[in-house]
Amino acid sequence: MNNARTLYDKLWDEHLVRAGADGSGLIYIDRHLLHEVTSAQAFEGLVQARRKVWRIDANLAVPDHNVPTTDRSRIDDPLARLQVQTLDANCSRHGISEYTLDDPRQGIVHVVGPEQGITLPGMTVVCGDSHTSTHGALGCLALGIGTSEVEHVLATQTLLLTKARTMRVRFHGTLPAGVSAKDMALALIGRIGTAGATGHAIEFSGDATRALSMEARMTLCNMAIEAGARSGMVAVDETTLAYVKGRNHAPVGAAWDQACTWWRTLHSDAGASFDAEVAIDVATLEPQVTWGTSPEMVLGISGVVPDPASQPDPIRRDAWCQALAYMGLEPGTRLTDIAVDKVFIGSCTNSRIEDLRTAAAVIRGRQRAPGVQLALVVPGSGLVKRQAEAEGLHRVFIDAGFEWREPGCSMCLGMNADSLGPGERCASTSNRNFEGRQGHGARTHLVSPAMAAAAAVTGRLCDPRH
Amino acid sequence: METFVVHQGVAAPLLRANIDTDAIIPSREMKFVSKTGLAGGLFAGWRYLDAAARTPDPAFVLNQPEFAGTSILLVGANFGCGSSREHAVWALREYGIRAIVAPSFGAIFQSNCMRNGILPVVLAEAEVALLAQQVGPQPMTVDLQRQVVLSANGQAFRFEIAPAQREMLLEGLDPVALTLRLDAQITAFQTRDRAQRPWIYLAPAAPAPTAHSKTA
Numbered sequence: 001m002n003n004a005r006t007l008y009d010k011l012w013d014e015h016l017v018r019a020g021a022d023g024s025g026l027i028y029i030d031r032h033l034l035h036e037v038t039s040a041q042a043f044e045g046l047v048q049a050r051r052k053v054w055r056i057d058a059n060l061a062v063p064d065h066n067v068p069t070t071d072r073s074r075i076d077d078p079l080a081r082l083q084v085q086t087l088d089a090n091c092s093r094h095g096i097s098e099y100t101l102d103d104p105r106q107g108i109v110h111v112v113g114p115e116q117g118i119t120l121p122g123m124t125v126v127c128g129d130s131h132t133s134t135h136g137a138l139g140c141l142a143l144g145i146g147t148s149e150v151e152h153v154l155a156t157q158t159l160l161l162t163k164a165r166t167m168r169v170r171f172h173g174t175l176p177a178g179v180s181a182k183d184m185a186l187a188l189i190g191r192i193g194t195a196g197a198t199g200h201a202i203e204f205s206g207d208a209t210r211a212l213s214m215e216a217r218m219t220l221c222n223m224a225i226e227a228g229a230r231s232g233m234v235a236v237d238e239t240t241l242a243y244v245k246g247r248n249h250a251p252v253g254a255a256w257d258q259a260c261t262w263w264r265t266l267h268s269d270a271g272a273s274f275d276a277e278v279a280i281d282v283a284t285l286e287p288q289v290t291w292g293t294s295p296e297m298v299l300g301i302s303g304v305v306p307d308p309a310s311q312p313d314p315i316r317r318d319a320w321c322q323a324l325a326y327m328g329l330e331p332g333t334r335l336t337d338i339a340v341d342k343v344f345i346g347s348c349t350n351s352r353i354e355d356l357r358t359a360a361a362v363i364r365g366r367q368r369a370p371g372v373q374l375a376l377v378v379p380g381s382g383l384v385k386r387q388a389e390a391e392g393l394h395r396v397f398i399d400a401g402f403e404w405r406e407p408g409c410s411m412c413l414g415m416n417a418d419s420l421g422p423g424e425r426c427a428s429t430s431n432r433n434f435e436g437r438q439g440h441g442a443r444t445h446l447v448s449p450a451m452a453a454a455a456a457v458t459g460r461l462c463d464p465r466h
Numbered sequence: 467m468e469t470f471v472v473h474q475g476v477a478a479p480l481l482r483a484n485i486d487t488d489a490i491i492p493s494r495e496m497k498f499v500s501k502t503g504l505a506g507g508l509f510a511g512w513r514y515l516d517a518a519a520r521t522p523d524p525a526f527v528l529n530q531p532e533f534a535g536t537s538i539l540l541v542g543a544n545f546g547c548g549s550s551r552e553h554a555v556w557a558l559r560e561y562g563i564r565a566i567v568a569p570s571f572g573a574i575f576q577s578n579c580m581r582n583g584i585l586p587v588v589l590a591e592a593e594v595a596l597l598a599q600q601v602g603p604q605p606m607t608v609d610l611q612r613q614v615v616l617s618a619n620g621q622a623f624r625f626e627i628a629p630a631q632r633e634m635l636l637e638g639l640d641p642v643a644l645t646l647r648l649d650a651q652i653t654a655f656q657t658r659d660r661a662q663r664p665w666i667y668l669a670p671a672a673p674a675p676t677a678h679s680k681t682a
Contacts, residue, residue: 017655018648022628026648028655030666038551040499049642055656057668066497079497086499120665130550130574144574146552148581148641156645158652162628194484195544198570228547230573251665259665294484315483315542315591322482413549415493432548434488436511 004269006166007235008201011141011266015124017158024162027141030123032153033109034061034096036087037415038128042151043090053094054157060118061091061098064108066416069378069405072101080416094154107381107407110134110348114218115381117247121236121263126153131348131431133224136233137217138240139266141201143231164230165275167197168268170206173283178465180358181216182350182429182448184208184280185223186288190298192278198228200276203268208282209234214243215352222349226295226431235267289335289461290433290446292323297433299335301451301463307331326435327443328423335461338445342426343375343456344438345449346405347412350429351380355449356388360396362453362464368401369459375402376418378410402456414439427455468583469638470610473564475537477606478527479598485541486548487575492517496553504553505560538606540598541568543591546575555582565608567594567615580631581641585610587625597623610635 005013018026039061046053053059066080075081084101091098099105105112110131113119125135125142128150135142149159171184189196202224204217212220217234224232234240241260244250251259286300297320299306308320308331324331329338345351345359356379368375377397379385385407388394394404411418412430414437420426422441429452433444447455450464495507495517506520513528515521522529528536539558545568546554555578558566563584569591571579579586585608589597597606597617604618610632615623634641645652660667 017652020630022630024628024630026645026652028652028659037493037496041501041552044500051642051646054652055667065493077497082499083497122663123666128550128552130548144550146550146555146574146578146581148552148578152642152645155642156649156652157656158645160630160641160645194547195570198544198573225548228544228572249668255665259663262663294486296484315481319483413488413493415497419494432486432488434486434548436492437488440492440494440511440517 002271002273004271006268006272006274007139007203007233007266008141008164008166011122011124012163014122015141024160026158027124027161029126029153029157029159030058031119031125032059033113033125033127033132034059034087034150035065035109035127035129036063036083037065038147039090039150040083040086042147042154043094045151046154051155053096053154056095058157059096061087061096062106062109062112063087063101065409065413067101067408068417069408069410072406077417104382104386107384108348108351108409110222111351111380111384114138115247115383117244117249120244120250121240122266126159130225131222133230133232134218134222134348136221136224136231137214138244139233139236139263141231141233144225164201165199167200167202167229167276167278168274169202169204170277170279171204171208171282172206172279173208173281175208175211175282176285178450179282179285179287180448180450181212181219183285183288184282185220186290186295186298186446187280187285188278189223189227189295190288191280192227194226194294194296195228197224200229202227202229202232204232204234210237213354214239215354218352219349223431236263287448287451287463289451291327291329291335292320293326293433293435294323295431295433295446297323301335301461303335305329305331305333305335336463338461339371339425339459340427340445340455340461341373341424342420343372343452344411344426344428344430345376345452346378346380346410347430348380349431350449351378351384353384353387355429356384356393359449359453360393362450363400363457364396366400366457368456371459372456375456376405376411377402378405379407381407400457411438413437414442427452427461467581467634467638467640470564470583470585470635472607472609472611473537474605474607475564476533476535477538477540477597477601478533478536479540479601480527481540481542481595481598483542484544484547487546487551487554487572488548490546490554491551491557496551501556502560504557508557508561532603535562537562537564538608539563539566540594540601541566543569545571547572550574552578555579555584559584567597569594580634583635585635587615589615589623589625593623596621
């Protein structure tokens with residue numbers, strides 16, 4: 001009998017409090033991250049039911065979705081202010097640690113967790129945000145949950161989960177210069193579709209995954225949800241351990257050695273079988289860009305806007321027609337002929353220091369194109385911002401006519417003050433090009449940081465390698 | 467929690483694939499700290515010609531007179547993909563939706579539905595299309611007890627659902643209360659785990675920020 005287990009199996013087994021009859025399990029949650037938009041109703045439910053937070057130290061809160069990225073001394077939108085104040089009040093009432101808006105550690109929850117060592121390898125990590133899959137980069141079982149489940153975790157430190165099927169995505173070959181983890185993620189979604197991994201947990205593997213930095217692995221796992229997978233993960237290796245060592249909440253001394261011994265077992269066993277397998281050669285991968293209103297509507301930058309008439313599936317054909325009408329694009333248009341109005345560099349996908357270095361390297365000595373009305377750079381956390389400033393990256397952006405902002409989710413989701421207007425076209429390093437995502441009627445092209453930077457200085461979607 | 471046993475009501479077709487939770491409720495419509503007041507923002511990007519003025523777009527299915535009072539949605543594959551926002555489900559429920567029939571759902575959305583008394587029914591794409599052809603003045607029935615959807619002309623479509631989730635909806639059980647019955651087991655797990663992985667357990671108070679925190 002084959003006893004080889006996948007990484008997912010190991011993480012499931014390690015956290016299983018009680019197995020259900022139907023393959024479900026009551027899973028212990030190591031870390032619970034909270035933000036201002038999806039937690040208020042959970043705290044309210046907890047209090048109404050006269051329940052207490054099960055394990056206070058498992059929780060960390062940080063406001064990020066609905067915070068201003070300019071002046072931090074006040075929040076003009078009264079409803080946004082209420083959300084942030086409610087988070088502050090709930091955290092102080094229940095004794096939960098919070099990185100408030102004036103704390104240098106504040107930032108996007110999925111940037112902050114790994115940065116602080118709040119997220120450590122082998123953990124179960126949940127948050128009321130679908131991009132919690134990001135934390136899988138550290139060899140975690142990390143998944144987004146709804147607010148009812150936020151309340152469940154606060155009250156019980158567990159979640160009743162159905163065991164996912166497993167999908168292994170093997171990236172092999174050497175990634176060409178100028179092509180990034182973002183392009184790998186988009187290429188995968190283009191291949192399998194936004195529902196391609198529904199019901200599955202993805203493990204990213206292969207030599208091209210192994211070669212990625214931790215931040216790049218976070219970008220990859222971040223986008224797992226856009227392929228339909230509630231969680232994505234990468235096995236622990238020496239890159240993981242080097243990243244974790246010295247973080248604020250990482251273990252030290254004997255506990256570090258003890259942790260490493262366990263962490264080094266966090267990989268799929270040789271011979272472990274997966275329910276689905278996908279292999280992608282990255283050696284010939286081009287920079288990717290979305291042309292439609294779903295992350296699966298994506299092509300290499302040398303492509304042309306597709307013709308719905310060439311799509312045999314009627315439902316998909318309708319979706320393409322709707323997408324082209326919404327995006328204001330004609331079939332046959334070269335992607336490199338598409339001019340952009342705005343550029344956004346940020347979000348939990350691409351706002352870490354490596355992303356900012358990559359973007360700055362493209363921009364250095366150049367200027368924002370005249371047709372680009374706004375180019376926004378929003379660091380993922382206060383500490384990323386500080387690091388970028390120490391390296392002088394902010395000067396590169398500011399000198400090129402970009403805006404250098406305070407950390408938060410910003411223009412990714414069209415909720416806060418940073419939104420696009422109707423019909424505005426944006427090259428964005430975020431994760432969703434859904435209709436209306438960045439603002440009502442807004443047109444989003446998902447790209448890597450290098451491509452966003454190149455679009456800002458040329459005024460068009462373009463290959464950053466040229 | 468709200469029970470779901472049998473529901474009969476008006477069904478409306480919205481057969482686009484990949485309808486995401488941003489489309490169900492745009493983030494700018496969810497700046498509330500309660501679960502109510504969200505129905506007005508449901509499908510705001512499609513439902514209104516002018517969302518701010520709430521001017522209905524007569525072309526949108528739910529604005530058409532024959533679909534007034536819709537309580538069952540027939541939708542395309544991967545419904546509710548994207549953001550985890552439970553506001554999408556709260557908005558649907560407040561609007562009056564009790565059941566959604568789709569070839570597949572986004573995983574987090576599906577789980578959110580169960581927690582709010584909305585039954586997510588998975589049927590084959592062809593079956594959803596057949597049901598959509600039969601919408602009209604005759605109501606449709608969704609029966610969780612028998613696990614069937616009955617079209618207006620009496621055609622029955624059987625669906626599957628996990629037994630635990632079926633029971634949860636039929637009985638209106640509170641999943642938190644059910645889990646707390648296992649508190650001794652959770653505590654035992656935690657005690658054992660704390661000895662094996664002490665680094666998981668932090669001191670409750672947050673340490674002061676350090677100027678030289680590692681960022682890269």
